[in-house]
Amino acid sequence: MKRALWLLPLLALAAGVAWQQVSAPLPEYWSDSEVALIGSLSLTALPPLPADPSNAVADSEEAARLGRWLYFDPRLSANGRVACASCHQPALAFTDGLALAVGIDVGTRHTPSLIGLSYSPWYYWDGRKDSQWAQALAPLEAPIEHGSDRLSLLRLLVDDSHYSRLYRATFGDLPPLADIASEGTAAVRERGRTAAQQHQIDAAFANMGKALAAYQRKLQPGRSRFDDYADGVARDGRTGQGELLSSDEIAGLGLFIGKAQCINCHNGPLFTNFDFHNTGVLAVSGQLPAIGRYDGIRLAREDPFNCLGPFSDARESDCVELRFARDDNQLVGAHKTPTLRNITETAPYMHGGQIATLTEVVRHYNEAPVSMLSHNEAKPLNLRPVERRQLEAFLATLSAPLAAESEWLEAPNYAE
Amino acid sequence: MYLNVLLSALFCLSLNSAAVAAAGAPQFELTGSDGMRLSIYSELDPLQINRIHSWHIDLVSAQGAAMSGAQIEVSGGMPDHDHGLPTFPRVTGETAPGRYRLEGMRFHMPGRWQLYISIDGAEPLLLEFEL
Numbered sequence: 392m393k394r395a396l397w398l399l400p401l402l403a404l405a406a407g408v409a410w411q412q413v414s415a416p417l418p419e420y421w422s423d424s425e426v427a428l429i430g431s432l433s434l435t436a437l438p439p440l441p442a443d444p445s446n447a448v449a450d451s452e453e454a455a456r457l458g459r460w461l462y463f464d465p466r467l468s469a470n471g472r473v474a475c476a477s478c479h480q481p482a483l484a485f486t487d488g489l490a491l492a493v494g495i496d497v498g499t500r501h502t503p504s505l506i507g508l509s510y511s512p513w514y515y516w517d518g519r520k521d522s523q524w525a526q527a528l529a530p531l532e533a534p535i536e537h538g539s540d541r542l543s544l545l546r547l548l549v550d551d552s553h554y555s556r557l558y559r560a561t562f563g564d565l566p567p568l569a570d571i572a573s574e575g576t577a578a579v580r581e582r583g584r585t586a587a588q589q590h591q592i593d594a595a596f597a598n599m600g601k602a603l604a605a606y607q608r609k610l611q612p613g614r615s616r617f618d619d620y621a622d623g624v625a626r627d628g629r630t631g632q633g634e635l636l637s638s639d640e641i642a643g644l645g646l647f648i649g650k651a652q653c654i655n656c657h658n659g660p661l662f663t664n665f666d667f668h669n670t671g672v673l674a675v676s677g678q679l680p681a682i683g684r685y686d687g688i689r690l691a692r693e694d695p696f697n698c699l700g701p702f703s704d705a706r707e708s709d710c711v712e713l714r715f716a717r718d719d720n721q722l723v724g725a726h727k728t729p730t731l732r733n734i735t736e737t738a739p740y741m742h743g744g745q746i747a748t749l750t751e752v753v754r755h756y757n758e759a760p761v762s763m764l765s766h767n768e769a770k771p772l773n774l775r776p777v778e779r780r781q782l783e784a785f786l787a788t789l790s791a792p793l794a795a796e797s798e799w800l801e802a803p804n805y806a807e
Numbered sequence: 808m809y810l811n812v813l814l815s816a817l818f819c820l821s822l823n824s825a826a827v828a829a830a831g832a833p834q835f836e837l838t839g840s841d842g843m844r845l846s847i848y849s850e851l852d853p854l855q856i857n858r859i860h861s862w863h864i865d866l867v868s869a870q871g872a873a874m875s876g877a878q879i880e881v882s883g884g885m886p887d888h889d890h891g892l893p894t895f896p897r898v899t900g901e902t903a904p905g906r907y908r909l910e911g912m913r914f915h916m917p918g919r920w921q922l923y924i925s926i927d928g929a930e931p932l933l934l935e936f937e938l
């Protein structure tokens with residue numbers, strides 16, 4: 392008996408290691424509430440794409456075709472080398488693989504995926520834009536992104552006969568460029584313009600955004616292994632659904648909707664509530680901590696291209712998100728929840744690409760560090776190493792080819 | 808998403824029970840300490856997350872009269888997650904005597920929500936429910 396005592400510390404150590412590394416057995420059935428939560432995440436539960444009343448051509452095929460040409464065209468930049476597709480690359484789930492976007496210069500934010508984004512009421516990590524078309528305009532003029540200007544873009548539409556044709560088919564006549572674009576520097580030309588001429592330029596610019604948005608509305612997620620699994624669960628409640636998901640992936644799903652609390656924000660079939668949360672992510676290296684949504688809602692309200700502005704096609708009563716948006720201190724340091732669809736293809740992660748891998752993302756949420764600004768809404772999770780691995784395994788089940796037809800995922804032939 | 812309705816009292820106010828709305832029935836009913844009754848109807852029925860929508864609130868006095876001209880303030884949030892509503896909803900009009908339109912309602916997480924509804928600056932009534 393005495394001789395066996397020396398084994399006790401070893402046994403305790405072995406039990407400790409096992410606790411960290413060995414998975415708990417799966418139950419045979421999910422509970423009713425778990426079945427409901429799993430079903431709520433399936434693409435089967437995705438409602439039709441909501442209308443965008445601020446964009447009269449949001450669902451026009453002509454507009455989407457024009458938008459596709461614009462989207463892939465590097466002529467929409469000051470140096471002729473930056474297109475929307477330079478950062479939002481179809482092959483990388485419409486991201487770029489970089490921590491910070493690179494247009495004409497290095498940007499300050501990580502390129503977000505565009506998959507399913509047209510369901511969002513807000514755009515940019517801080518929600519500074521309230522429609523997809525208003526969002527599409529800002530990078531065209533941003534000096535570190537496309538660095539172009541409204542008149543140069545309008546000139547492209549007028550001078551390129553293909554663009555002129557597509558534009559007229561969608562929006563009617565282009566503004567008479569000869570009247571607007573007198574000689575001289577940009578500043579002189581701007582001073583010489585009447586308000587009516589400026590409005591014409593701005594309206595054509597807004598229409599480019601509306602066509603780009605019509606195109607991006609085509610970029611919807613495709614069914615993944617998870618969706619087939621979830622629909623099986625909805626039918627019979629069983630945790631095992633043939634070979635659709637491995638036991639680790641199923642355990643990870645259980646953590647996702649339970650102990651790990653991911654579903655709090657990454658909810659619904661797009662795995663995002665498109666809302667704003669402070670999750671204690673470190674500031675981007677070399678930058679002050681970002682104020683996030685607190686600034687974003689103020690920028691959205693000031694934006695002349697917002698839902699209530701002169702270029703919107705909406706009635707005031709349509710602009711409920713903008714009119715009733717929260718704008719107080721609770722939003723300091725809050726950034727938009729991104730989709731987790733195709734998440735394995737969109738590394739690095741967070742608004743500044745601060746976290747390189749999903750393993751580290753899971754570790755971040757497990758620790759829930761104190762926020763540099765305001766407070767971290769997330770709390771430490773106490774996930775065991777095996778659980779962190781399982782959670783990450785589950786996230787990989789959300790990748791699939793897009794539902795969009797292939798023509799929307801490829802650049803058009805500009806030489807035609 | 809199924810709605811489990813839980814109502815509880817705040818500041819000694821007694822509250823009626825409520826049920827998931829049948830057609831035409833209010834989603835929630837509240838009663839103030841003075842007998843004033845609120846019947847709350849959501850345009851989104853059943854309630855679900857991530858969709859902005861309107862409610863209307865019928866306000867009736869203890870004597871059964873429609874209460875016109877009331878000032879109604881709504882706030883709330885999720886006590887388990889230490890945050891408020893994702894929007895600032897507000898009453899935008901009285902569409903019929905004692906019937907108020909509350910715009911900008913949105914819930915962005917599953918779980919326990921609490922709303923505080925204050926009438927004419929009085930201590931707020933608490934409405935608590937699960938989404």
